[in-house]
Amino acid sequence: MRGSEAMAEAAIRAGCRLYFGYPITPQSELAEYMARELPKRGGVFLQVESEISAINMVLGAAVTGARAMTSSSGPGISLKQEGISYMAGCELPGVIVNVCRGGPGLGNIAPSEADYFQAVKGGGHGDYHNIVLAPSSVQEAAELCYEAFDLAERYRNPVMILCSAVIAQMMEPVEFMPPREQEKEEKPWALTGAKGREPRIIKSLRLEPEELEEHNRELQRKYETIKAREVRFESRHLEDARLVVVAFGTSARIAASAVEEAREQGYKVGLFRPITLFPFPKKALRDLAERVNKFLVFELSAGQMVEDVELSVAGRVEVDFYGRMGGYVPSPEECLEEIIKRCKERT
Numbered sequence: 001m002r003g004s005e006a007m008a009e010a011a012i013r014a015g016c017r018l019y020f021g022y023p024i025t026p027q028s029e030l031a032e033y034m035a036r037e038l039p040k041r042g043g044v045f046l047q048v049e050s051e052i053s054a055i056n057m058v059l060g061a062a063v064t065g066a067r068a069m070t071s072s073s074g075p076g077i078s079l080k081q082e083g084i085s086y087m088a089g090c091e092l093p094g095v096i097v098n099v100c101r102g103g104p105g106l107g108n109i110a111p112s113e114a115d116y117f118q119a120v121k122g123g124g125h126g127d128y129h130n131i132v133l134a135p136s137s138v139q140e141a142a143e144l145c146y147e148a149f150d151l152a153e154r155y156r157n158p159v160m161i162l163c164s165a166v167i168a169q170m171m172e173p174v175e176f177m178p179p180r181e182q183e184k185e186e187k188p189w190a191l192t193g194a195k196g197r198e199p200r201i202i203k204s205l206r207l208e209p210e211e212l213e214e215h216n217r218e219l220q221r222k223y224e225t226i227k228a229r230e231v232r233f234e235s236r237h238l239e240d241a242r243l244v245v246v247a248f249g250t251s252a253r254i255a256a257s258a259v260e261e262a263r264e265q266g267y268k269v270g271l272f273r274p275i276t277l278f279p280f281p282k283k284a285l286r287d288l289a290e291r292v293n294k295f296l297v298f299e300l301s302a303g304q305m306v307e308d309v310e311l312s313v314a315g316r317v318e319v320d321f322y323g324r325m326g327g328y329v330p331s332p333e334e335c336l337e338e339i340i341k342r343c344k345e346r347t
Helices: 003-013 028-037 051-063 074-090 116-120 138-155 165-169 209-229 249-264 282-288 305-313 332-344
Strands: 018-021 044-047 068-072 094-100 131-133 158-164 233-236 243-246 269-274 276-278 294-299 318-323
Touching: 003 028, 003 068, 003 094, 003 138, 003 165, 018 028, 018 051, 028 044, 028 165, 051 068, 051 074, 051 094, 068 074, 074 094, 074 116, 074 158, 094 138, 094 165, 116 158, 116 276, 131 138, 138 158, 138 165, 138 209, 158 165, 158 249, 165 249, 233 249, 243 249, 243 332, 249 269, 249 294, 249 332, 269 282, 282 305, 294 305, 294 332, 305 318, 318 332
Parallel strands: 018 044, 018 068, 068 094, 094 158, 131 158, 243 269, 243 294, 294 318
Antiparallel strands: 131 276, 233 269
């Protein structure tokens, strides 16, 4: 199944019954799948007039406790940023899929990972974070999309799935999770009509500095809880590695092949793949820095995650970078060449 369609099917099985979106390549297949399948399963699909409308409809649906979703690519995600910030400020759950394309500006429709800063560092205004998940296969894209709705509701926070066009457009076998029964328990924060109970208020506007600061401190406490509980990563061949390649998503697929080939040639190389980009696996990398000689960060960008790796290792070891931009996807052989070059240096 195509990755974009697998994420859509997983969302429906996770209980998503409301999708609001606007077509943009290379994620339009996700919206097309929702348009075809969601009404058959008791849901509502709306192609709205803009990405701004889409995210605000997700916000409105989330206020009622419904599971809602939108998806887009770089320029569309930029338009959604204000609404995502509002959702974070209101502590509302929602799932946003970003299928990255080359940028900046309109760029092109080829694969990229250059929306890392936009996703991980907030993207919109104010002190907030999205939970950010980065799949590297179609199977994982489906699994993470299914789980994203639980994470969003558990922490009442937007969850973004960040992947390149490679993951969204490629076809791989998928085993789906069973459909969830529609949950009927009351969500004590949702607005469902106040008849017979005290009114509830969901807002992001807090004009008094003391009130806003306390709200922001509460958000930060929530983010610390997320950091403590939800960090996920995959590692390979770290037991004897002197050089560790750090990559996520599509880059990690390429790097994994290159690492295996390098090891067959006798080089002590390992792979570290963050699955959660926020929370970032900072402690695991810091611990790893105590026993390796160098990190090589590999990204389809000018080097964005490299900053988080550098912060994680705190100067203990050298952090090098190799990346391609503009939608160019390098081969495993190209990555292998860069690995061997670093291995032949002092590592």
